[in-house]
Structures are given as structure tokens and as C-alpha cells.
Amino acid sequence: MRPYQHHIRLYVDQELPSEAVQVVYKTVELVVPEGILRSQVRVNKSPTDVLYHIKDGRHAYDMPTTRDLTPEETEDLFTALDIVMNIDFDIESTTPVVGTLSDPEKNAIEVGLDAYKQEIGKDNDEAVAYNRA
Numbered sequence: 001m002r003p004y005q006h007h008i009r010l011y012v013d014q015e016l017p018s019e020a021v022q023v024v025y026k027t028v029e030l031v032v033p034e035g036i037l038r039s040q041v042r043v044n045k046s047p048t049d050v051l052y053h054i055k056d057g058r059h060a061y062d063m064p065t066t067r068d069l070t071p072e073e074t075e076d077l078f079t080a081l082d083i084v085m086n087i088d089f090d091i092e093s094t095t096p097v098v099g100t101l102s103d104p105e106k107n108a109i110e111v112g113l114d115a116y117k118q119e120i121g122k123d124n125d126e127a128v129a130y131n132r133a
Contacts, residue, residue: 004040004064008032008077011058011090021061023084025050028063031080032073040064058090069093 010024029037039047051062069077074093081091 004062006065006068006094008063008065008069008074008091008093009055010061010063010081011055011092012061012087013058014087015052015059016061021050021052024061024081025063027080027084028077031077032065032069036065036067036069038064038066065093068096071095 008028016024037049039049040051041047049063051064053060053062074091074095077093078091081089
């Protein structure tokens, strides 16, 4: 299970050079409301703003956030990234759950997802962090 609840995730087919990751991060930082992005504190390592890993065969760059983004904020972010990026990409963000779930329902969802990932062997993503320059 990832150590952060909310995030923005960029998917690309080829790993990005660190300079491109910095451009992506700066673009995200300019578009999302102030105070949304946050560093990820890691054990025995310095905090990082962008976490890199492979997910479903694609290169993924996670930027932890303090809250879910609204659909409109995510659309604005896509539009801005589409201007600065000259390669194909996908962007996703965590979004608020409509309605309310009880604690047992939330726990069942988390346990179910973890069990599913273990069963199909997708829980072996390698995580490498890019530190903000």
C-alpha cells in the first residue's frame, strides 16, 4: 500500500530525464492551488516531491498531495501539461468519493485491493524517488 492517500500521477511510455521531471513538477506547482503539493517523508532518506515507479508497464511519476483534486483542477492540469509536453502522457489524480463509506467498508476496499494485487503479482512496482532540484 502506498504511504500517501492523495496524489497526482503522470504516466508516460519512456522514462523521463530528470530535467523533464522538473518541468512537469514546476508546471503542476503553478497550476494546482497553493498548498496542495507536499513532500513525501521517507525512512532513512531525504523527503521527495516526486516518486517514480513502474505501474502496469508504464513509467509513473507520483506527486503526493494534501487532498484530492476536483475534476476541474485535474482538467486544468491536463491542459497545462499538454502545452509543455511534446510526448503522449496520461494524468490522473485521486478524486473525492461520492457518498460516505463506513470504516469497515473502507477497510474492506483496502484489503481487497491489496489481496488482488498480491494474487496477480502487480505489487512489485519498484519505487525510485526524484528529489526536487
